[in-house]
Amino acid sequence: xxxxRDRQENVSPLGRxxxxxxxxxxxxxxGAICGLAYLAxxxxxxxxxxxxxxSLIFGTAQALIALAxxxxxxxxxxxxxxxxxxxxxxxxxxxxxxxxxxxxxGAVLGCALAGVVIYGFAHxxxxxxxYIDLAFWFCCASLWALVSAPTGIVRAxxxxxxxxxxxxxxxxxxxxxxxxxxxxGPSVGRFLFAWAAIDIxxxxxxxxxxxxxxxxxxxxxxxxxxxxxLKENPGVTHFFLVTYAGATIDATMKNGxxxxxxxxxxxxxxxxxxxxxxISQSLSKLSTLLTRSVYAxxxxxxxxxxxxxxxxxxxxxxxIAGLAGLVVVxxxxxxxxxxxxxxxxxxxxxxxxxxxxxxxxxxxxxASVAFEPVLHSTGxxxxxxxxxxxxxxxxxIGLVLFIPIGPSGAAWAVAMAGFVSYLAMGVMAWRTxxxxxxxxxxxxxxxxxxxxx
Numbered sequence: 235x236x237x238x239r240d241r242q243e244n245v246s247p248l249g250r251x252x253x254x255x256x257x258x259x260x261x262x263x264x265g266a267i268c269g270l271a272y273l274a275x276x277x278x279x280x281x282x283x284x285x286x287x288x289s290l291i292f293g294t295a296q297a298l299i300a301l302a303x304x305x306x307x308x309x310x311x312x313x314x315x316x317x318x319x320x321x322x323x324x325x326x327x328x329x330x331x332x333x334x335x336x337x338x339x340g341a342v343l344g345c346a347l348a349g350v351v352i353y354g355f356a357h358x359x360x361x362x363x364x365y366i367d368l369a370f371w372f373c374c375a376s377l378w379a380l381v382s383a384p385t386g387i388v389r390a391x392x393x394x395x396x397x398x399x400x401x402x403x404x405x406x407x408x409x410x411x412x413x414x415x416x417x418x419g420p421s422v423g424r425f426l427f428a429w430a431a432i433d434i435x436x437x438x439x440x441x442x443x444x445x446x447x448x449x450x451x452x453x454x455x456x457x458x459x460x461x462x463x464l465k466e467n468p469g470v471t472h473f474f475l476v477t478y479a480g481a482t483i484d485a486t487m488k489n490g491x492x493x494x495x496x497x498x499x500x501x502x503x504x505x506x507x508x509x510x511x512x513i514s515q516s517l518s519k520l521s522t523l524l525t526r527s528v529y530a531x532x533x534x535x536x537x538x539x540x541x542x543x544x545x546x547x548x549x550x551x552x553x554i555a556g557l558a559g560l561v562v563v564x565x566x567x568x569x570x571x572x573x574x575x576x577x578x579x580x581x582x583x584x585x586x587x588x589x590x591x592x593x594x595x596x597x598x599x600x601a602s603v604a605f606e607p608v609l610h611s612t613g614x615x616x617x618x619x620x621x622x623x624x625x626x627x628x629x630x631i632g633l634v635l636f637i638p639i640g641p642s643g644a645a646w647a648v649a650m651a652g653f654v655s656y657l658a659m660g661v662m663a664w665r666t667x668x669x670x671x672x673x674x675x676x677x678x679x680x681x682x683x684x685x686x687x
Contacts, residue, residue, distance in 0.1 A: 286505030300485025302344030310386025559597030566593030
C-alpha cells in the first residue's frame with residue numbers, strides 16, 4: 235500500500251519550493267485576512283486591559299508548548315524523506331508514530347508544567363485571579379492540540395496542497411467564533427474557549443488527513459514498534475534532542491519578551507506589545523511558509539540530488555528571502571502606525587515604536603530561512619543550536635539593557651537577538667556550503683551513527 239503523493243518529478247527544487255509556498259501562501263493569505271479581522275474584533279471588544287490578559291494567557295500557553303512540544307515534524311521530514319524516496323512505507327510509518335508518541339508525552343509533561351506555572355506564578359504576570367483556572371485549562375487544551383507529527387508526515391510527502399485545507403479551519407473558525415462572541419457578549423473566557431476548541435478540531439483533522447494520505451504510516455500497530463523505529467533511523471535521538479533544544483530557544487525568544495513586558499511593565503503594555511508582535515508576524519508570514527517548504531525540499535534534495543544542486547538551492551532561497559525581509563521592514567516603517575490604529579483603534583497607535591524593531595527582527599528571521607535546513611540536512615543540527623544559544627544570550631543582554639525604556643525596549647532587544655542569530659547561523663551555513671563546494675561533505679547522520687567532515 236503506497237502513500238498518495240503529488241508527482242513533481244519534472245520540476246526543479248526551487249520550483250517545488252515555490253509551488254509548495256504558493257499553496258501555503260494561498261491558504262495563509264486567506265488566513266491572514268481572517269486573522270486581522272478577528273484580531274480587530276478582539277482588541278476593540280476587550281479593550282487594552284483585557285486584551286493584555288488574553289495575550290498573557292495565550293503567550294504562556296505558547297511558551298509551554300515550546301517547552302513541551304518536541305517539534306517532531308522536523309524529525310519526520312529529516313529522516314522520513316529518505317523512506318519516502320525509497321517507498322519504504324513501513325519504516326516511514328514507524329517513524330511517524332514514534333513522533334506521535336513523543337507529542338503525547340510532551341502534552342502530559344506540559345500539563346504538569348502548566349499547573350506549576352499558572353498556579354504558582356500567575357501573580358508575577360499580574361493576571362486577574364478570575365482567569366487563573368481558565369488559563370490552566372486553556373494551556374492544557376493547547377498542548378493536546380499539537381499537530382507536529384502528522385504535519386511532518388504531510389510535509390515529507392510534499393502534500394502542502396492538502397495541508398492548506400486543514401489549516402484554513404483555524405482562521406475561519408476563529409473569525410466565525412469572534413463574530414458570534416462579539417454579537418452575544420465578548421469576554422476573555424469566551425474567546426479562550428473558542429480558540430482552544432478550534433485548535434483541537436484542527437489536530438483531529440490533521441491526523442485524519444495524514445491517515446488518508448498514508449494509511450500504512452498512521453496505524454495503531456506502529457505505536458508499539460518505537461524501538462525498531464529508533465534502530466532504523468540511526469542518530470535520530472541526538473537529532474531530536476538538538477532540534478528540540480533549538481526550537482525551545484527559538485520560542486523563548488518569540489514569547490519570552492511578551493511575558494517580560496507583562497511582568498515588568500504591566501498588562502496594558504503586554505497588550506500593546508502583543509498586537510505589534512501579531513502584525514509583524516503577519517507581515518513576515520512568508521518566513522514561516524518558506525521555512526516549511528525549504529525544510530522539506532532541502533531534506534529531499536540532500537537525498538536525491540547532486541551536491542552542486544543542493545548548494546545552489548540554498549543560495550537561491552536565501553536571496554529570495556532576503557529581498558522579502560526588506561519589504562517587511564519597509565511596510566512597517568511606512569504604514570505601521572496606520573495598521574495598528576486600523577486594527578486596534580486609537581489606544582493601540584502607540585505600538586508603532588514596538589512594531590518597527592519587531593519587523594526588523596522578523597526580516598532577519600526571513601533572510602535566514604535556508605540556514606537551519608542546510609545545517610540539519612547535513613548532520614550539523616548542533617551548529618544551529620549553538621547559533622540560537624548565542625542569540626538567546628544576546629536577547630538576555632538586550633532585555634537587561636533596554637527594558638527600562640518600556641515595551642519598545644523589549645522589541646529592540648528582540649531585533650538585536652535576530653541580527654545575532656542571522657549572523658551566527660549564516661556564518662555556519664556558509665562554511666558548510668563552502669565544504670560542499672569542495673565536495674568535502676558526504677551524506678552524514680547525527681552523532682550516534684555518523685561520520686562528519
